[in-house]
Amino acid sequence: EGRIRAVDLNFLARCGYSADLSLGVNDRTMFHADSSYFYPDAVIRSRRLKTDTCSNTAFRGFGGPQGMLTAERMIDAIAITVGKDPLEIRQLNFYDAEHNLTPYGMPVEEHEVMHDLFGQLVESSDYWARRDDVRDFNNHNAVLKKGLALTPVKFGISFTLKHLNQAGALVHLYTDGSVHLNHGGTEMGQGLYQKVAQVVADEFGMTIDKVRITATNTSKVPNTAPTAASSGTDLNAMAAKNAARTIKDRLIGFLCKTHQCGEEAIAFQDNKVFVGEQQFSLAQVAKQAHLARIHLSDAGFYATPNITWDRDSASGRPFFYFAYGAACAEVTIDTMTGEMTVDRVDLLHDVGHSLNPAIDIGQIEGGFVQGMGWLTTEELVWDEQGRLRTHAPSTYKIPAASDIPEDFNVALYQSRGNPQDTIYRSKAVGEPPVMLANAVFCAITDAVASLNPGVVPELDAPTTPEAIMKAVRSIRQAQAGARGAAE
Incomplete structure (x- = not known):
C-alpha cells in the first residue's frame, strides 16, 4: 500500500578532527528524521565520526535538512517501488489525529495545518495536471527528462539545549x-x-x-x-x-x-x-x-515555556512548536551531460501571524535558494591530506542569479496564528525554508527514475552533473541487465 510500518535509520556524520557543534547538529538530524511522517516503529541511530578532515560547524537548519532529506528519499523509494505517485505516498504517511506522536515522544499538535497547507499547494501549483504534462514530455523526449515533486516541511523551533531558550x-x-x-x-x-x-x-x-x-x-x-x-x-x-x-x-x-x-x-x-x-x-x-x-x-x-528535554532518556518536549511549509518544484535534466535547470517553483509557508510579510517572504526566498544550492551544486571535496579544496567561490559553486527559476511563486499561508503564546502569534522563519528545497532533489530523482520505472536511482546529494550522470548510468545499466535477462 505504501504505508510505512517500521523505520531503521543509521546516520554517519563526518565531524572532523574535533566535536565542535556535532552534538547539537546530529541530535537535530535525528529529531527531523521523520520529516512530516508517522513512524509506527522506529530505530534512529547516529554515529559521530572523528576524521582527519577539518572541524565542522553548523549550517542553516542545524542538521534538520539532512534528517528530512533522508525521509523524503525514503518516500520516493517507496513510491517508485510500488508504482505510485510520490505525492500519494506522502499524504498516506502524514501525521494525523490518530497518528501524531513523533519518535521522540512529542505530539504533533497542528497536523491539520500541515494537511491544509499541503492541500492548498497541491491545488494552487496545479500538481496533477502538470504531472500529466511531465509524463507526456518524457514520453516524447529521449534526452531531456522532466521531474516534478511536492514535498512538505515540519521543523521544530527551539534550542534543544534548554538553557539557551x-x-x-x-x-x-x-x-x-x-x-x-x-x-x-x-x-x-x-x-x-x-x-x-x-x-x-x-x-x-x-x-x-x-x-x-x-x-x-x-x-x-x-x-x-x-x-x-x-x-x-x-x-x-x-x-x-x-x-x-x-x-x-x-x-x-x-x-x-x-x-x-x-x-x-x-x-x-x-x-x-x-x-x-x-x-x-x-x-x-x-x-x-x-x-x-x-x-x-x-x-x-x-x-521559552513548556519545553523539556532529557537527552539521556530521549524523552520530553524539545520544541515549543513546529513551523510548516510545502514546495513544488519542476526540473529538466539532460541525460547526456547531467546538466539541470529548475523550471518552476511554488512555495507556501506557515509563519503564523507575520510580523513583517516583506521580511518573511525574503527569508523564504533566500532559504529556498540556499537549500537548492546545498542540494545541487555545493560539493565539498577533500584531498588525501584531509584538506578542504572547495574553500572559496573560485572552487565552491553557490547558486547565482541565473540558477533561480524564472517561474518562482512564493506565498504566506493564511494562518489562524500560532497556537502557542509567541510574539503576536507569529512563527519563526529563519531555518525552515531551507528544507523547502528538498522538492528540487526529489524532482531530480523523479526525472532520473522516469528512464526506468520501478528502479530507484542511485542519486547522491548534491546532485551535481556528475552525480546525475552516475545515477543515469546506473539506471540504464539496470535496464540493460533486465533486458538481457528477459532475452
Whole structure:
C-alpha cells in the first residue's frame, strides 16, 4: 500500500578532527528524521565520526535538512517501488489525529495545518495536471527528462539545549517621546532588528522612526544566547515586548492616578496618548512621568515555556512548536551531460501571524535558494591530506542569479496564528525554508527514475552533473541487465 510500518535509520556524520557543534547538529538530524511522517516503529541511530578532515560547524537548519532529506528519499523509494505517485505516498504517511506522536515522544499538535497547507499547494501549483504534462514530455523526449515533486516541511523551533531558550532586552523611554532599544540578538541581514523595533513601537503606539536600536552589546544585555535555532525574534522580541509593557504599565498607573480614571480610558496610538476625551503627545506624558519620578527604563526578560528535554532518556518536549511549509518544484535534466535547470517553483509557508510579510517572504526566498544550492551544486571535496579544496567561490559553486527559476511563486499561508503564546502569534522563519528545497532533489530523482520505472536511482546529494550522470548510468545499466535477462 505504501504505508510505512517500521523505520531503521543509521546516520554517519563526518565531524572532523574535533566535536565542535556535532552534538547539537546530529541530535537535530535525528529529531527531523521523520520529516512530516508517522513512524509506527522506529530505530534512529547516529554515529559521530572523528576524521582527519577539518572541524565542522553548523549550517542553516542545524542538521534538520539532512534528517528530512533522508525521509523524503525514503518516500520516493517507496513510491517508485510500488508504482505510485510520490505525492500519494506522502499524504498516506502524514501525521494525523490518530497518528501524531513523533519518535521522540512529542505530539504533533497542528497536523491539520500541515494537511491544509499541503492541500492548498497541491491545488494552487496545479500538481496533477502538470504531472500529466511531465509524463507526456518524457514520453516524447529521449534526452531531456522532466521531474516534478511536492514535498512538505515540519521543523521544530527551539534550542534543544534548554538553557539557551532565554533572552534579555533593555528599553529606555526618553522625555522627548523616543525609545532606545538594545537586546541580545545579532543582526546578520535577516531583519531581526526591524522586527524587534516594530514590536516595541507597537507597544508604545509610536511610529518606528521613534525607536533607535543599537548593536548588541553584553555590557547592556548580558549572557546572551546565540542568535540561532530560528529563535532570534521569538526570544528577543518577546523580551523587548516585556520591557516595553512594564514601562507602559507604569505610565498607565501614573495617568490613572493623575486623571482619576480607569485603565480602559487610556490608549497609546500615533505617538499620542489618549486619556478619555483628552489627548497628549507621548513626549508630554513621558516628561510628566519623569517629573513625577516614574522609572522609564526596564530590562525585560523572556524564557521559552513548556519545553523539556532529557537527552539521556530521549524523552520530553524539545520544541515549543513546529513551523510548516510545502514546495513544488519542476526540473529538466539532460541525460547526456547531467546538466539541470529548475523550471518552476511554488512555495507556501506557515509563519503564523507575520510580523513583517516583506521580511518573511525574503527569508523564504533566500532559504529556498540556499537549500537548492546545498542540494545541487555545493560539493565539498577533500584531498588525501584531509584538506578542504572547495574553500572559496573560485572552487565552491553557490547558486547565482541565473540558477533561480524564472517561474518562482512564493506565498504566506493564511494562518489562524500560532497556537502557542509567541510574539503576536507569529512563527519563526529563519531555518525552515531551507528544507523547502528538498522538492528540487526529489524532482531530480523523479526525472532520473522516469528512464526506468520501478528502479530507484542511485542519486547522491548534491546532485551535481556528475552525480546525475552516475545515477543515469546506473539506471540504464539496470535496464540493460533486465533486458538481457528477459532475452
